[in-house]
Amino acid sequence: MEKKTIEEIKKLIECIGLNVDVNEYIKELKKNKDKILSNTDFKKMVNFHKALGHRSRYLIYNLIKKKKMCICELNVIIDLAQPTISHHVKILEQADLIEGIKNGKFTHYQIIKEIN
Amino acid sequence: MEKKTIEEIKKLIECIGLNVDVNEYIKELKKNKDKILSNTDFKKMVNFHKALGHRSRYLIYNLIKKKKMCICELNVIIDLAQPTISHHVKILEQADLIEGIKNGKFTHYQIIKEIN
DNA sequence: TAAATAGATATATTTAAATCTATCTATTTA
DNA sequence: TAAATAGATAGATTTAAATATATCTATTTA
Known part of the structure; x- marks a missing residue:
């Protein structure tokens, strides 16, 4: 694991508290992320907003x-x-x-x- | 009136038909445009869509x-x-x-x- | 069937947005 | 009160989008 990532995780531990399993926590967040990205409508919704997001x-x-x-x-x-x-x-x-x-x-x- | 605009209007006349007052027609279209642009939410809505229109x-x-x-x-x-x-x-x-x-x-x- | 033409496409250029590194600021806490 | 730090800002660079000119295509109609 690179230096930058280690510091990010240290920061995260302070943020979420010591009584939480960090690996489990990160795993959960990444699961959320993957779920959002793999939604079939993701690209469609971004394109919809991009289309109307211009004067x-x-x-x-x-x-x-x-x-x-x-x-x-x-x-x-x-x-x-x-x-x-x-x-x-x-x-x-x-x-x-x-x-x-x-x-x-x-x-x-x-x-x-x-x-x- | 510049040459380009004259040709645009000739084209428009063919499109909307000869039995329509072109000046009145254009005036109406421009009124629609101004109404849309002067809506207080116009900028807000564009910014809303622009914000979500990125991966x-x-x-x-x-x-x-x-x-x-x-x-x-x-x-x-x-x-x-x-x-x-x-x-x-x-x-x-x-x-x-x-x-x-x-x-x-x-x-x-x-x-x-x-x-x- | 050949000239005329609406609007699409190709390509180049300009403009704007995304991203990064470096640095700053405001807040906390030891 | 001084060191530590979360996250904001500044400035530079890269990447993407907007726009223009020139040209093409598909369709119409004389």
């Missing part, structure tokens, strides 16, 4: 929520280049928040997961 | 949710340097998701906003 995307999501829109409509009111808007829309789409319905030349995006 | 922070949040913890406990089970963990914890704290309660030398962090 432009949160705006686009809420605009589409008010009224389904195509890229060309978003492009008129948002001060970003068309490929940038397409990029953000794609991230929202991949997070299963919106979907695009092709209609002739135009693709209309609409909400599929409602967030209040 | 390590989503893990830390869920660990604290299972059991209140101090930095030293997180440090033992997460493979990141102590200041990095402190940094992530601070972001969760600033998003009003968790709070730190000082107890002697140790600060125990606990959930204040439950997310399922």
Whole structure:
């Protein structure tokens, strides 16, 4: 065991008290961690929050929520280049928040997961 | 009006149809946009999602949710340097998701906003 | 079927976030 | 009150995300 880890564990012992089995305690914490990480929704939830955790995307999501829109409509009111808007829309789409319905030349995006 | 904008609007006219007042339509869309951006919760919501939209922070949040913890406990089970963990914890704290309660030398962090 | 075009993709560049090491601060306790 | 220490902060570096320009693709329609 490396020096750094030994000091971390010394610190932990002081924190949790001497009357606790440290190895058992750490084992329990690591079990919690593994359980969280192995949850099938873990990545999905992180991506969901990451998708909405950006000013432009949160705006686009809420605009589409008010009224389904195509890229060309978003492009008129948002001060970003068309490929940038397409990029953000794609991230929202991949997070299963919106979907695009092709209609002739135009693709209309609409909400599929409602967030209040 | 610049060339780029003119083409954007031409495109929009084709999309929404000729029997619609384009200026009125754009005005309405921009009103929607301004309403969304001026919402007092806009920044708060983006920060909330940004806070949870990162692997390590989503893990830390869920660990604290299972059991209140101090930095030293997180440090033992997460493979990141102590200041990095402190940094992530601070972001969760600033998003009003968790709070730190000082107890002697140790600060125990606990959930204040439950997310399922 | 060939020109026009909505919007996607590729690639490069810029900007922001994550992470680290080193150091500081506030608190405890011997 | 001085040494010890939990965890916060500062600053530098690395990594990832945002954005732009240029180009491509799939579809439409004249």
